[in-house]
Each structure stands twice: as structure tokens, then as C-alpha cells.
């Protein structure tokens with residue numbers, strides 16, 4: 198048991214991230230422990246985890262193997278410098294990771310979060326173009342409604358209005374594809390929506406505007422999560438891949454939420470059969486327990502950097518905690534748990550059941566769309582006129598009261614449970630959301 202009181206008597210010092218601090222501090226929602234599919238709240242209630250924490254606890258909570266690996270690692274080697282020095286676990290982890298990455302993606306750069314993976318990927322892309330003599334290829338193409346973390350590169354290639362309102366002019370030399378959300382054509386699609394492939398052709402328009410010789414990379418989430426679960430239309434990612442190949446532009450998949458089994462395959466690249474040049478990962482890499490991210494690159498990119506003098510640093514980039522021993526131990530144990538429990542394919546086994554359960558909510562009040570893929574689901578609500586986000590936030594609060602953790606973004610409920618979820622727990626989660634929807638105003 199923690200020696201701290203579950204509700205400290207002063208909540209002011211901690212400035213909470215992405216939180217309505219004033220609302221929270223007037224009525225705190227504290228989680229005090231967790232096991233498998235459930236959190237425990239400070240008032241002793243079991244809370245079904247409908248979001249795998251923040252899309253990261255893919256193997257469920259308090260997994261013995263991961264906990265022990267972390268404990269043992271702290272005893273053995275707590276920290277080792279990350280620059281010009283190595284320790285065995287980081288190499289072992291990189292080797293293990295490339296066993297499950299798409300073919301020809303055999304090199305890993307470690308970071309500490311999804312945001313850092315994105316910054317790292319963007320820097321590698323620009324540096325790679327320079328290394329191969331394409332020095333004018335510095336431009337980055339993102340997408341409207343893309344979320345790539347919170348750092349300046351990520352919010353620049355991302356397409357979220359609040360970041361543009363709040364944080365200034367961001368990086369220059371960035372352009373954006375249109376988002377692929379077409380509610381008039383695709384509402385209540387099951388799996389990939391049928392319409393919207395042609396939106397990928399906008400890349401060609403952007404290339405014609407800027408010229409291919411100025412563009413380093415395109416970055417997209419294969420499935421956008423944080424802006425409300427936007428699933429790529431059939432053929433869309435394939436088309437982006439073709440255009441990038443044709444114009445020698447790198448394609449980066451931000452797989453921070455789709456990596457590690459979320460769609461029923463190790464990565465979304467496997468699910469869609471589209472292999473990018475760079476993958477950004479984080480979250481599920483350590484089952485969310487210790488911060489860690491990874492950028493996985495194609496052999497050709499890594500090799501391009503390994504051609505200079507043998508004693509110079511090839512990539513002028515890295516973090517104090519890149520490949521941290523405790524994080525590496527946690528990640529190795531996590532990958533073992535995923536393999537032992539068959540969690541990379543679990544989402545595909547459950548996908549049909551998940552889909553039918555979610556779409557059973559179609560006729561509830563205020564529901565204007567339901568979307569699903571793998572073990573991801575979204576229920577979009579009609580906003581209250583003049584008060585966007587309020588209705589969904591009220592659903593979130595009511596769900597917590599009723600014993601299930603969901604997440605909302607805008608007026609969209611997004612759910613992404615741990616991959617160990619059982620069918621009965623899918624029923625429990627969807628039942629809870631149904632009860633909440635029935636009482637919404």
C-alpha cells in the first residue's frame with residue numbers, strides 16, 4: 198500500500214497535462230492501483246480500463262513478468278550513459294524488436310516517448326536526404342487532424358487547430374494533406390471506409406506546388422487516434438506509398454498507438470500491407486510502464502549514415518535516456534508477454550465481436566457515427582450547439598462514475614482496451630457506454 202494519502206490535501210502544485218485542472222481539482226478522479234483489466238479508484242471501486250491507460254497498456258496491468266524484469270534490472274544496472282557507451286539490454290531489445298518489424302526495417306533508435314520518436318524521425322528524414330546529396334529536401338508534409346505529440350516538430354506536421362492558436366508560427370517549410378474524415382459518405386462504416394482514396398492524390402498537388410526536390414518526408418498516422426479515430430479509406434495508404442516512391446520522398450508511419458498489436462498485427466504496416474520507410478513507436482513498447490519510444494528505419498537509411506569516417510558521430514542526436522537499462526528490460530519482458538499470450542493477433546480474433554458490439558450502439562441518442570478497426574472504436578456524438586466537447590466530456594465523467602474508463606476527444610468517445618480483454622468485458626464496456634448514452638442530455 199502507498200504511504201501517500203489517496204487524495205492529497207493540496208492538489209495545486211501539480212499542473213496536470215491535457216487536463217481541465219480546475220474541474221479536476223474541484224472533484225478529483227484518482228486511480229490508486231491496477232490489475233489486468235481493472236483500475237481501482239480511491240473510493241475502492243473497480244474501473245474497467247476501456248482505453249489501455251492511454252493506448253499503451255496492451256497486455257493489461259501489473260503483469261508479473263514485466264514487474265520482475267524491472268525489479269531485477271534496477272538491482273543489476275540502474276543507469277548507463279547512452280552516448281559512446283553501451284549496455285547489453287539495449288542491443289538485445291533492438292534485436293528482438295527488429296524480429297517483429299516489417300522486412301528491411303532492421304535498425305532502431307531509442308527515445309523516451311512518442312513525441313520524441315516523432316522529432317527523431319523528422320530529423321533522421323531530413324538528415325538522410327542530406328546524406329544522399331539531396332540537400333534541398335527539407336520540407337515535411339503532415340496531415341490535417343494528425344496528432345504527432347507535443348513538441349515543435351510534431352505539432353507543426355500535426356493538424357490540430359489548438360496548437361496553431363496557442364503556440365505561434367511553428368516550423369516553417371511544412372505543408373498538410375487533407376484529413377480523410379468524410380462523414381457524409383462514410384458514417385457507420387465497419388472497418389476501413391470505402392470512400393476517400395482520392396484524397397491521397399492531394400500529395401501530388403502539394404508536390405507540384407513545392408517541387409519534389411524540396412520535400413524530405415510525409416508523416417501520417419496509419420489510423421489517427423487522438424483526433425477521433427480516423428480510419429484510412431481503402432487504398433489510401435497504398436496510394437501515398439506509390440507517390441512517395443515515385444517522387445523519392447520518405448514515408449513515415451507514426452505507429453505510436455497502432456504498434457504492438459492494436460490492429461491484430463504487430464504494426465499497422467502489416468495490417469495494411471504498406472511498409473513505410475520509418476516507423477515511430479512508443480506506448481505499447483513497454484506496456485506503458487516505463488517511458489520508452491523507438492524509431493525503426495529501413496536498412497537503406499541506416500546504411501546511408503554509416504559511410505563516413507569511422508570515428509565521427511553519424512547522427513548528431515540522442516537522449517540521456519535513449520535505451521535506458523530499466524526501460525529496455527521492461528520492453529524485452531513486454532515483447533515476451535505479447536508473444537507468449539499471442540497478443541499480436543488477439544485483436545484480429547476479437548475484431549468481429551468488437552465491431553458488432555460497438556455498432557449495437559448506433560441507435561442510442563446523439564450518436565452520429567461509429568467507427569472501428571482492430572481493437573479501436575469511436576462513437577461520435579452530436580455536439581451541444583455552442584458547446585463543443587461538453588456532451589462527450591459529460592459521457593466521460595458519467596462512465597467513470599459507472600465504473601469504466603473511456604476517453605473523449607472533441608465530441609468523440611474513443612475506446613482502445615488492453616488486448617487481453619474478454620468478450621464478457623467487451624459486453625461490460627459497451628453496456629456501460631450504452632447506459633451512459635441513455636442518460637446524456
Ligand SMILES: Cc1ncc(COP(=O)(O)O)c(C=O)c1O
Pocket residue numbers: 309310311312313315344345346347418422423451452453454479480
Ligand atoms: C500518433 C501519436 N504520436 C505521438 C504521440 C505522442 O506520444 P507521447 O505522449 O508518448 O509523447 C501520441 C500520443 O498519443 C500519438 O497518438
